């Protein structure tokens with residue numbers, strides 16, 4: 001627990017209760033889930049929706065079908081590295097043509113990627129709850145594209161992996177929601193990252209500096225530890241990882257889905273938390289090698305072989321990752337090794353059981 005009674009600011013801060021006493025999380029996802037393809041018009045029952053998912057292994061972009069509110073799904077709000085894809089400098093290069101960025105510049109192209117972010121739409125009998133992982137620099141543009149597309153209205157919580165700009169740069173843009181949709185948004189953040197927010201977004205933390213009438217985001221900060229916590233009835237287990245030497249980032253496990261978007265090394269003590277993983281969403285920056293702060297594809301694949309999830313989707317890709325080419329390579333791994341590994345893409349929507 002962190003005592004925040006001494007903190008001299010007016011923004012709301014709550015300590016999150018420890019859940020170490022809870023039994024290990026053992027709920028199973030009951031079906032093999034694939035990217036979906038289904039008709040645009042009309043409602044049809046959940047069973048048929050899942051059948052459609054089971055029948056389709058191809059990654060398609062048709063995303064408008066609505067799930068019943070008691071069912072859960074995840075939506076990839078962004079799958080690209082910090083700089084975004086395409087790079088502006090690739091498009092203005094007078095000498096060298098970057099094939100991936102040229103493709104990504106076309107509207108609707110699958111190589112177009114914004115900052116990594118995932119929306120968990122947690123279905124409960126009382127209605128679906130929208131839990132966002134990270135709101136980075138390009139959050140506004142992602143939300144502009146995907147929220148109307150998927151009929152997403154509220155943001156019920158934001159969970160923060162770490163405090164780099166591509167994870168927290170969009171906190172200011174949450175003002176649209178707290179001014180026009182809902183009174184406030186709960187932010188779940190590790191103390192070290194909250195300390196960064198006190199500098200980068202000081203006016204969202206210490207609201208006493210705000211000129212009366214200025215309509216900034218109204219955020220409630222909840223400090224999380226490296227142990228399970230509950231967000232709107234959903235248990236979230238932090239997955240501590242290294243994101244560069246000496247710099248900690250958090251992945252998150254919910255149900256049997258593990259999300260690790262920014263990682264250069266996984267500490268031994270985190271592996272037990274990854275056991276019996278149904279869907280692993282894992283950092284893979286570039287096709288050839290790792291960087292000092294991110295897994296490259298070879299290392300990411302090594303980890304997949306070690307963790308043995310049922311299915312893996314890579315995220316956080318830079319412009320060197322050509323969706324079509326890398327996907328072809330990954331398909332071969334299914335044939336040669338039985339590895340179910342794919343690239344995610346912005347707007348990918350997967351029904352899940354939580």
Ligand SMILES: [Zn+2]
Pocket residue numbers: 086087090098099100101102319
């Ligand atoms: Zn490029």
Ligand SMILES: [Zn+2]
Pocket residue numbers: 162164243262
């Ligand atoms: Zn980062």
